[in-house]
Amino acid sequence: MDARFVPLFVIIPLASAFLIPLFAKLWQRSADLIANAVGAVLAGLSVYGALSLFTGSQVLVYRLGGWHPSLGITLAYDHLTALVVLAVNIVGLCALLFAVRYLDHYTGRWKFYALFMLILVGLNGVSVTGDMFNLFVFTEIAAVSSYALVAFGTDFDELEAGFKYMVIGEIGGAAILLAIALLYAKASTLNMAVVSQVMAGFGRTPLFWLIVAMFLVGFAIKMAMVPFHAWLPDAHPSAPAPVSALLSGVFIKVLGVYAMSRVMFNVFGLSRANAAGFFNLLIGFGVLSIVAGGLLAYAQKDYKRLLAYSSISQIGYILIGLGIGNYWGIVGALFHILAHALGKGLLFLTAGSVEHATGTRDLDRLSGLEKRMPATAWSYLLGSLSLAGVPPFAGFFSKFFIIVGALSADMYWLAILAALFSTVTLGYLVKVANRAFFARRDREPTAAREAPAVMVVAMLGLLVLTIVLGVGFKPVVDRLVGPAANVLLQGLGYAQGILGM
């Protein structure tokens, strides 16, 4: 297959991030148009990319500037990349569509879109890159623009959350940079494929584990797993809703989970068989995240803050799926990346729609919205059923696969815990539905009007995709998620695909 489309994932949003400010000087609303057109093109391109992998080739390699992999930067597009890019660009498109009307009560529309485009540059870049330092650069591009977007409202809360997020996030970035410096000192190259071959010859020295630990700390902060999660419950609710959808839906997974699994599995060649301790550590953090995130979510009174804690809890599911480390565990984790991206993106958009209509996110002040905003309410309900793991929605299958993986690895207590906490998930999500959407006897329904048509279209788009992903899970697993899991399971075999051996 021709790999010429791969760099377009970075070029198109990057060019539009420069063009939006220029055109916005001429005509304010052109920013909406450009951004949504770019979002649509990127979503189409990622679908095209995923389809082009169906025809048999395992990995598409693109050499920037035509340089050989050991000298230049390569971009690699395999099934795992295709999956992540698909999630990023579909959630991105829906969020952009939602933003057209949501931004009505914000100023500086073009600044929002330019920063949003830069986040897409970073996320797509992290997904397609095959170079360690390039990974860091794209991580920082995405992270810096997200700091600015979290503080976009420039009110008390947004500024505080933005600063907190920025300090913690940049410590994570510094850890990643230090790890890359150590890695370069050891391997004298930065191309992931070449690094993996060089590192395979070094053995498991203390320095090796130090590098692994530095990477783990960096990515753990980016993905907000529990001991490193302090920034997320502040940052995600404070951002404008479309940005929250992107941050909670895909940002933490691409910069955290995807980058971590790519580095750990494919570059360092860790697998359940040769590094059981590391994988048990992942399970430990995963369990901690599920329990702490789930229980803290119960206690929240803020619509978006509850969803943010729920994201921490769901990241835990992905972590235990990866930590189980066998085929079904990883399939479950990757499927959950898709399911949670769609589901949590949808829930944050409904939160934005409620906030847009009523001006508050406080669950104590909302009531009976179902009558006035049926589309939002039912999107919320179905989306939360998917996240809680009710068949036939997408979330059910991801948890099901994780449980199957746990059972086939003889980790019965893990399977029980995963099943138990999906009821906890249902519990806190239903709490929102009860308080905000259904009438309470002691309270008048909040005055509100249904969200504008564009916002409803964006929510319904994600809802339909959630249902399609759930009902049609079989071809998705066969064609996309299964091969993606095999990319991770092949470990160091990744290098052979890139270097063409």
Place this chain on the structure above:
Amino acid sequence: MIPYFACILLVLIGLYAVVTKRNIVRIIIGFSLVEYAINLFFALVGFKREGIPPIITELGQSRSNFVDPLPQALVLTAIVIGLATTALMLALAMRIYEKYRTFDITEIRRLRG
């Protein structure tokens, strides 16, 4: 070996400032310290005994003693990123001062839970 450990010490000093200081500007200074210590570490990785700068100053010159230029290029990129983050942090700090009228992070605590 000593310069490498000095870099790590510098990272720790910066982290100490980030964690313990209450003034936002001092946190930002601590943060810059961490960043530059890591950049210094990265530049040191390219060290070579009796190396010369990797610049061709006359035609047909021997290139065997050149130090590795890649870490320097990477550090330059990292510095650029650091510039962007520092500028954004300072901008946030200014906005915070406008809203809260203080740089003390113990008084900037409205979010909790």
Place this chain on the structure above:
Amino acid sequence: MRGMSPVVQVIARLLAGLLFLFGTYIVMHGHLTPGGGFAGGVLVAAAFILMSLAFGSVEHTERNSYTLSSVVESLGGVLFVCLALAGYVAVAYFFQNAATYGTGTPLKLISGGMILPANIAIGIKVGAGLFAVFLALGASRFVMKD
């Protein structure tokens, strides 16, 4: 911003031209000597910053130079992406050297193909961008009211 004393102003006027010249020199010789688009662009921005610190400015000129520099910055970015795209369209790969006049001779200014124009694009972007950052932080009253 208030201006500074005449002593500073005279020296600044002397220095700013030299700084600008040195900055453009570094930008132009990025493929031959240390430095390049970023380092040179910083120097160019420093020349502008020096002038506006020494002579001071009033709000509407600050606002105008902020708009102008952010527009120039975006243009520099677009120019850079276009140069990289030239390799993609004309040859095969993104960022590939699309020039046909040789791949670079040591110590010769017009060589190295696309590296020189790419350095100039980066120099424009960094120079204008840094000056915009300076205005946004130093003369921020108007930016904040936006």
